[in-house]
Amino acid sequence: MNISSLFVILISAILVNNFVLSRFLGICPFLGVSKQVETAFGMGMAVTFVMAMASIITYLVQILILDNLGIQYMQTIAFILVIASLVQLVEMIIQKTSPTLYQSLGVFLPLITTNCAVLGLTILNISQDFNMIESIFHAIGAAIGFSLAIVLFAAIRERLELAHVPKAFKGFPIALITASLMSLAFLGFAGLV
Amino acid sequence: MNIESIIYPIASLGGLGLVFGAGLAYASQKFAVEIDPRALAIRDALPGANCGGCGVPGCDSFAKLVAEGKASVDGCPVGGPDCAKALAEIMGVEVDVKERRVAKVICNGNKEKCKDKFDYHGINDCVAASMVGGGGDKSCNYSCLGFGTCVRACQFDAIEIVDGRIAKIIPEKCTACGKCIEVCPKDVIDMVPYEQSVVITCNNKETGKIVRKKCEVACIACKICVKACPFEAIDFKNNLAFIDYEKCTQCFVCVEKCPTKAIEGDLEKRKKAIIDDDTCIGCTICKKHCPVEAIEGELKGKHKILADKCIGCGVCEAKCPKKSIKMN
Numbered sequence: 001m002n003i004s005s006l007f008v009i010l011i012s013a014i015l016v017n018n019f020v021l022s023r024f025l026g027i028c029p030f031l032g033v034s035k036q037v038e039t040a041f042g043m044g045m046a047v048t049f050v051m052a053m054a055s056i057i058t059y060l061v062q063i064l065i066l067d068n069l070g071i072q073y074m075q076t077i078a079f080i081l082v083i084a085s086l087v088q089l090v091e092m093i094i095q096k097t098s099p100t101l102y103q104s105l106g107v108f109l110p111l112i113t114t115n116c117a118v119l120g121l122t123i124l125n126i127s128q129d130f131n132m133i134e135s136i137f138h139a140i141g142a143a144i145g146f147s148l149a150i151v152l153f154a155a156i157r158e159r160l161e162l163a164h165v166p167k168a169f170k171g172f173p174i175a176l177i178t179a180s181l182m183s184l185a186f187l188g189f190a191g192l193v
Numbered sequence: 194m195n196i197e198s199i200i201y202p203i204a205s206l207g208g209l210g211l212v213f214g215a216g217l218a219y220a221s222q223k224f225a226v227e228i229d230p231r232a233l234a235i236r237d238a239l240p241g242a243n244c245g246g247c248g249v250p251g252c253d254s255f256a257k258l259v260a261e262g263k264a265s266v267d268g269c270p271v272g273g274p275d276c277a278k279a280l281a282e283i284m285g286v287e288v289d290v291k292e293r294r295v296a297k298v299i300c301n302g303n304k305e306k307c308k309d310k311f312d313y314h315g316i317n318d319c320v321a322a323s324m325v326g327g328g329g330d331k332s333c334n335y336s337c338l339g340f341g342t343c344v345r346a347c348q349f350d351a352i353e354i355v356d357g358r359i360a361k362i363i364p365e366k367c368t369a370c371g372k373c374i375e376v377c378p379k380d381v382i383d384m385v386p387y388e389q390s391v392v393i394t395c396n397n398k399e400t401g402k403i404v405r406k407k408c409e410v411a412c413i414a415c416k417i418c419v420k421a422c423p424f425e426a427i428d429f430k431n432n433l434a435f436i437d438y439e440k441c442t443q444c445f446v447c448v449e450k451c452p453t454k455a456i457e458g459d460l461e462k463r464k465k466a467i468i469d470d471d472t473c474i475g476c477t478i479c480k481k482h483c484p485v486e487a488i489e490g491e492l493k494g495k496h497k498i499l500a501d502k503c504i505g506c507g508v509c510e511a512k513c514p515k516k517s518i519k520m521n
Binding site for chain 1: 198201
């Protein structure tokens, strides 16, 4: 393992295999919490924390428990258990530290539990045979990629609010079109690594 | 199949769950947010319809505002007096319970009584209909269109469309949340006290001559009710009579006198005064105050109510120094 391979993992998770725009994971909060840059940033941070912690803990769970006992088939349920607990923890911390953010994230905060980006990340970590360090870099890359996508999208949506959009396209239709254009734009990174 | 393949998953996942659970329990202590216990109690005492009738989104927000003292305990129009009392108890404040009010459609001009301007075959909705042909298909521009926009807005099933396309509000179910008033494009719904049975059911603000041509049951601004009312409870504004509900004693005189029957009131509900002979001392006070001379009797003699003249206004009951008059 060398530094450059870690860098490749990081960049590929952020840009090339962006979780939202290339892998299409975590679309629900991507569309739900992207009306304001500030909220989107908060969501990105929450997901970053959950992803980083989840990748460490699930890695340990996989190696120490699942592989040891030969019960890999329990992977999904065990990982969801880890993620759900982490989300609960994040929810408590956010409620304590920033009630405003807690209010604006609303139902999407507990919904990180079922955010397939997090579960997808942990399962990808295992299936690509990443070790601990690589998993952490992959998680950070995925989280930055998610945050990047959601913050960019929120910024565009903020400007769309003021733009002159045909009535039929107002709101979600134009948001979905924007998302697809962003996804196309990110295709440009393919072949980077 | 060995027993281990069952034991391992159960033990490992159970163990994980236990560890995480313990961790979360610790965290919840550590990061506990103090929520005003009164807010929770208030939330439980509220109806929980999240209708927004109080002006804030949802019962939770309202409960929080009340607990912080930023909203009045009687601010929930749906819960009514009972809810206000419960909230006042939780907050430890006094509340003078407001009279219960209900929404009322102030129009009786159904398809038979109010003439059509044209046949409407459009979207089945008052707002849509009110945009066509200068305010809908009815010749009266102030009338209830009866397409049920309010019925759909009502969360309590308290509105129905009766024969001849007029919305009717069932007072028993109405919670006075005000949703119907908001959505009605004709502003033909008003709030009246629950106990009030005498209500002017016309909203037309045009002069009598014009109104007469349009609707059989409209207020034609003849002012007969104003003159007839013994308590000066009726006044006129914009060619329309309106009742001062504080002064109205529900004597139904105006209901009887109105030439177009534009004042609603169930005469069956009219009360009659009864004098208790045992306690009447013959002071003639009631006789002097009766607006319709329905009491006869000499000084120091027992008084008698002339049932066919009595309008059940209750003035004598209030004036009798011996409390020997009852309304029945």
